[in-house]
Amino acid sequence: MAYWLFKSEPDTWSWEQQVAKGEVGEEWNGVRNYQARNNMRAMKLGDRGFFYHSNIGKAVVGVVEVCALSHPDSTTEDPRWDCVDIKAVEPFKRPVTLDEIKADPRLTDMVLVKNSRLSVQPVTEEEWGIIRALGGL
DNA sequence: GCCAACGTTGGC
């Protein structure tokens, strides 16, 4: 299984909205970046991801699961853009802020730190374990 | 609200 990180501005799409979608999940649409799209194309059913709030909060707030493989993004006619569906799995007991991640010497190589603009990122198994633990899971 | 970093676009 692979691990990922999904970034969203809570004003646009928040963890609370994701949770409200329940088991059905929701398209992670609107991505217009090749790297992010390629990451989604590489995802498999059951892959896990962090849900990160950018701009407001700037913290990892929960765990999601890929529940539909990459398919055309319903918000565009442009055939270049695909996306997966994700569903909320469990909330963090406490959010793990960007400040904490930056301050942790074990996490300095995270994509979130090195290329903060990439909206769908790979996460290593090691990083997954560290941040999950910081979040109280 | 600013601005640096980055990705994309389009003219040549």
Next chain:
DNA sequence: GCCAACGTTGGC
């Protein structure tokens, strides 16, 4: 195929 111009993202 290069690169300047432009738009967007996201931390601060």
